[in-house]
Amino acid sequence: MEDLKEMYFSQTALKTYLDCPYKFRNRYIDGLYWKYESEGIRRGSEFHLDMKRHYLGLAPSGANKDMVSQAVNFLPIEDGKQYLPEYTIKYNDNTVKLTVRYDLLVIGDNIEIYDWKTQKSKLSASKLKTDMQTRLYLYTMAAAGKKIKQDIRPSDISITYFDPSHPSSPVRIDYDPSRFEKDGIYISGLISRILTDGEFAPTEDRKKCAYCEYNRLCNGRPVSIESINGLGTGLSWDDVEEISF
């Protein structure tokens, strides 16, 4: 458990704890990390790589032409702005350690965060507004973004989610000082809860077990990629992460 104090918390780690503390324990403390490649993850990974190539000025692979062209039309490169694809920030303020991998940062007068989604369902603005990813990504940028742009304020930061399968429905969320303060309290409170959790109890909502890789361990039920890829889990490239210590 001492190791946990050295851990940089990602959005997936925080979401995993909120989902089921025991799942968090299996994955991040006991190291039972099941790395697998579903069709959704493979497709999302290829698309993210092509988007990275595009904003680095390299030729895309050609494998995801339609998706890439939708995204590129949505966000053309503008003179005078800086484009930073797949940019990782590790933030440590001596109370919380956070790690965030941004799909794309666009630096101009403001800092615009872009996140590529490859989901079956249309993006939901109301869900995304309160989602852990949104809160962590905006908070970390507001807390640590001075290294990227010196005079940055929370109100200069936004995050936009774009899914090339639903090009007319991007979701943009702006930030402000009041949300920054609330997110800071929420995130540090959650991390302190994790660091002092002596139990890591299994979730009481056992419906979640049907989509969990530890279903055999906890319930003696078989685990299949199909069930994990099943309805409602929304697994995508974003769920693939490094465990960050």
Ligand code: SF4
């Ligand atoms: S199978 Fe259920 S109880 Fe076990 S780790 Fe997964 S979600 Fe938690």
